[in-house]
Amino acid sequence: MSTDTILLEKPKVFQQAAAEAAWQVVVYDDPVNLMSYVTMVFQKIFGLTKNKAEQKMLEVHEQGRSALWSGNREEGELYVEKLQGYLLTAVLEHIPCPK
Numbered sequence: 521m522s523t524d525t526i527l528l529e530k531p532k533v534f535q536q537a538a539a540e541a542a543w544q545v546v547v548y549d550d551p552v553n554l555m556s557y558v559t560m561v562f563q564k565i566f567g568l569t570k571n572k573a574e575q576k577m578l579e580v581h582e583q584g585r586s587a588l589w590s591g592n593r594e595e596g597e598l599y600v601e602k603l604q605g606y607l608l609t610a611v612l613e614h615i616p617c618p619k
Contacts, residue, residue: 542615544590545599549580550609561606562588565599590615 547558555577562573566588579586589599596612603610 542590542617543593543596544587544613544615545596545603546585546587546611546613547576547580547603548609548611549584553608555581558608561603561608565602565606587613 558577558580559570559573562568562576563570566573568576576586576588589596593612600610600612
């Protein structure tokens with residue numbers, strides 16, 4: 521009986537699942553919307569507490585952008601569409617998978 525360690529390759533199914541989950545919703549700062557409005561939208565769409573929504577809003581205001589959510593592409597597209605419906609500048613960005 522051999523005690524050698526056998527290394528298996530990472531299954532492609534898991535690699536594909538990880539790639540599909542590698543998306544983030546990013547909101548960019550704009551000169552139009554009030555801070556209180558942006559906070560309210562974050563609470564409504566993402567179910568954030570007021571404090572967490574304010575933190576994310578300040579991140580957008582001070583850094584010019586904030587990643588609010590990450591996950592699969594389809595769900596991310598829905599979040600972007602909702603944010604844009606409230607006239608916020610939002611995009612879906614792919615998060616590169618580490619190799």
